[in-house]
Amino acid sequence: MAASTDMLEREATLQGLGTSRLRKEDARFIRGKGTYIDDIKLPGMLFGAMVRSPYAHARIKSINKDKALAVPGVVAVLVADDLKPVKLDWMPTLGSDVQAVLADEKVCFQLQEVAMVIATDRYAASDGADMVEVDYEELPVLVDPHKAMDADAPIIREDIADKDEVGHGKRTHPNHIFTWEAGDKDATDSVFANAEVTVKEEILNPRVHPCPMETCGCVASFDKVTGQLTVYITSQAPHLVRTVVAMLSGIPESKIRIIGGDIGGGFGNKVPIYPGYVVAIVASIVTGVPIKWIESRIDNISTTGFARDYHGIGELAADKDGRIKALRFTALADHGAFNSHVSATKLPAGLFSICTGSYDIPTAYCRVDAVYTNKAPGGVAYRCSLRVTEAVYLIERMMDVLAQKLSIDKAEIRRRNFVNADKFPYSTSLGWTLDSGDYHTALEKVLQAVDYEGLRKEQAEKRAKGELMGIGLCTFTEIVGAGPTKVCDILGIGLFDSCDIRVNPTGSAIARLGTMSQGQGHATTYAQIIATELGLSSEEIQIEEGDTDKAPYGAGTWGSRSTPVAGAAAAMAARKIRAKAQAIAAHLLEVGEGDLEWEIDRFNVKGNPAQSKTMKEIALAAHTGDLPDGMEQGLDATEYYDPPNMTFPFGAYVCVVDIDRFTGETKVRRFYALDDCGTRINPMIIEGQIHGGLTEAFAVAFGQAIPFDENGNHLGNSLMDYFLPTAVETPHWETDHTVTPSPHHPIGAKGVAESPHVGGIPCFSNAVVDAFAHLGVTHMDMPHTAFRVWQQCKALGINTR
Amino acid sequence: MAKKQTVSFTLNGTQVDVVVEPRELLIHSLREKLQHTGPHIGCETSHCGACTVDIDGMSVKSCTVLTVQCQDAEVLTIEGFEQGGELHALQEGFTQEHGLQCGYCTPGMITRAYRLLKENPSPSEEEIRYWMAGNLCRCTGYQNIVKAVQYAANKLSSASA
Amino acid sequence: MIPREFDYHAPQSIPDALGLLAQFGDEAKLLAGGHSLLPMMKLRLAEPGHLIDLGRIRELQGIREDGDTLRIGAMTTENQLIWSQLLQDKCPLLVEGARLISDPQVRYKGTIGGDISHGDPANDHPALMLALGASYVLQSASGERVVSADDFFVGMYDTLLQPDEIMTEIRIPAPAQGTGYCYAKLKRKVGDFATAAAAVTLRMQGETVQEVAIALTNVGACALRAREAEDALRGKTLDDAALAEAARLAMSICDPVEDQRGDVEYKTAMAGEMTRRALSTANSRATH
Ligand SMILES: Cc1cc2nc3c(=O)[nH]c(=O)nc-3n(C[C@H](O)[C@H](O)[C@H](O)COP(=O)(O)OP(=O)(O)OC[C@H]3O[C@@H](n4cnc5c(N)ncnc54)[C@H](O)[C@@H]3O)c2cc1C
Ligand code: FES
């Protein structure tokens, strides 16, 4: 039956699933009326400024507060000893370790938190921080993770030197954190021993930082009379913060309220719990007045939430036709001085075992060894799920290495190894079940769009003239949506998520979820999901997140888990409501429930659509006495959703670069990104997420790094050196899509925000290395700065005329 | 302590007086004393443009200007864009073209684009990218910001035509 | 990120400013656009007790032509340089250079006088001034002197400026009609200082180099004039061999500091490469 105009109009007014409706959150942001952390101002509020260590490794001999306390406006100076009486000098991390809140007896990384000066405003606090006198005795510094487990390596963590484990199995050295492995080592070794071809490459994912435009901060407010603690905080996971704060402080969770507010970007930086938050909370408990702590940009890059620092070795075994027989990936992970990276208890190396990618690899083994060094703690997932960028980078780089070894085209090697579309759900040799995919179709679509053959021809001509042109491919599979509670928990709490929907009598609704938007547009997309499920206009569905007093428990927004987990919870809660609505409609229309069918925004009597009840009518009825026998009033539902599986978005990207061999500069001429994130909720928002993710990938590939000298001193930790591209450097992005819904997600959606970052980075690297492939180069480590690329040119003797 | 001074200037058309130490940065006076929290702090080192305001017809990073320098100045911030309940074409453009995500850079972006369009009412994409390069955004990848500025340029020029 | 306390003064005239300078001596710093000074004060690398703001002194503003000399007030901002039709016509090198400095917002505030006075080898104007044969007017309570750009830069953050002096004006002999020019700057991104850069002015007679000036940014303690390279080019055809020799000679005077932009070898090589590119472009723009 052709849809009537009336139906089309009704559908359109919902602005539901699949429409590029404008964002609901924009109204306040374009007026400068957002409420970010530094916008919060409470009566009597004091300001905390951190005193930080100039050394990477040193013993603290003494701290003298006197001069600081004499500065006008300074109210207090807190050091580790002041936190001891309240037992808050050390805190648990999200990686099963403990971390010094303020340095206790020694500092283990440069700019580590040593004291907090509390003053009437940030000027006085800053003056006071300058006057705190700390006497240090320098200790030998460990910077290179490869030397961490040497017999004579300086011991970084004396506090746990005698512990034979920190949450993730046996340790073999005081600087060893854990060793984690997956797959069949013996079987893999034997395939390698007998393989026709093997390739091996050392591949680094350098230490980088997510660097959202807003740094971290909080306002802690403890009411001594009621015993209530309210914390406004830049957190992607407010409920987890509340649980940790309760564990730390002994205050019951019912008396703690964590409020996320508007967050100026997170990208993984705002998942962990940082010392600044904890000291501010203590200071408020002690003083009874609100305390604000806001991180500076330099402190942000230097101390909170670095990502990556995975020193990998990739190996593939294949036959002469390039069909992969086995994979062996290992990585040495530099976690800094405390293991405060975010990880599920059973997955200390996160989802690294997704490293078999989009390929049908029968045998595989991977291992990660994590160590302490004198660097800032972290290991957050920078716009990706835990350790997925590291894994995808390895496999996508190694595919190219294998192709080069066998002189097989880089698109062809992928075709030969893809998991076929008819094999889904597909179980990987490292234990994941890929839900759905159609990799061949995606790749062919992209190759055609960019005229891949033509590009290769042009490249050959350029090479003949001595010019450097590179074509990068990446056909990644991502893993997002942590996750099934049987495999994923943090501090014992499962990574389910939740949604609570209440429909009002006049047919508007409010929904509250356990996630936390940092710019992803949740207020819009969740409303669209619910609009389509309930037949109510998304305009009248209000979304609330991030206030633990209001929203049901959830693990927050990171790892692209919002749509796969909380989005599913929203759909499921809406379906509970629709089921009740159906019963009410049947009662009102005096027919059986089975005689009704759903149509956009109403239940029709089958065969007689003139007889119907709209959702709005039902909403009103639900608040009257005219209900089926025994039914309660109201039209509400809550869903706690524990996903049966992760979701596995994928994509095919092509990047074309031209390299100036005399300066080392790389120009991205073209970037074509095809993403498949399953069902598309709001194409406009998806495209925006892809632009953003690709831009962050570009930044990582071409400039981002947190470099240190041999004494553990930072060599570039302001925005002068830390590369955030401007509109001038950023390439133009072309986007495309295919749609392969997730079979296990209620609406088939998979999550998208991270794919472009995860898939983009190897695509850029593959393009740069491809420019040198004819000269025998198989790998170049990031970042591909002009300087580093020039060094490659020089090593090849092509940097001069 | 250095003597505090009273500084008077026009903020979004309204005369304001603010008492500051000479070292107080304009961004702090605006945000802490004058309740204008639209301009944001993203770096404090003059690199990000989140704190951009318009002073006497110039786009300026207000983290790198002293409030005392603003005596008698005309200062415009994001809060001054909506007039009589009507959004400025740029505010509309940023929404229509999805030129923002977390919104943190947005006030600075819009304020900067405002001055750009005054100086060049119909900039090309290349000119927009070049003249907006003092504002960093981590979310959008700039492509839709360019479109948002073009949207506003078109709207403003058809309004004045 | 908060400066230390200081007193602020906003004189309305040059004599008033000079009076304040005389009064506070070493305690005082002049404030121009503030985009080098304030960042240093926020990091507490500079801690003046008195700040003397030049922003309200009208006489320090403006660009004008005085016979064959272009006279630019020290407080002229980068964007004013870029938008000056006079400079576009008479001295396009300065426009090209200013366009490569920092970002739009910084260019609304940053001044040519401040950029030069700061004495930072990473700043772009010093090399532009060397290539243009500029001179500076320095005024103190005891009078004014005019010093040539060639003599002005003494070392890292070290110039001929005395604590009681103000740079009031930059004087540039207008390049002859048909002079080729180029500022080739390699940088990591908009808003970054040069990894290396070369400023060139070039007069050709047919295919022969008649006059040439080459100056380099950020590859030494201050901007460098590549005199040997200039000497080697005079009277020559600008062929590949001549370009290579000029680049080699330019590189021979470089002594850059390693940082995140690159090591000594790279920066030196880039000074050579920028010299070569600036010469080629200048040649293509020159009247032959
Ligand atoms: C993000 C960023 C990027 C930048 N990138 C570049 C770049 O690529 N290239 C570049 O060249 N610069 C760059 N700069 C520096 C910028 O151009 C500065 O504005 C400039 O160096 C100093 O000029 P100012 O007017 O701001 O001087 P101020 O900062 O006010 O003063 C600088 C110094 O000069 C002294 N001074 C100023 N005027 C006079 C005068 N008339 N007489 C005597 N002494 C005086 C001051 O006392 C002070 O010591 C950048 C700055 C920033 C913040
Ligand atoms: S806060 Fe002013 S430029 Fe970043």
Ligand code: FES
């Ligand atoms: S929208 Fe988030 S920084 Fe621009």
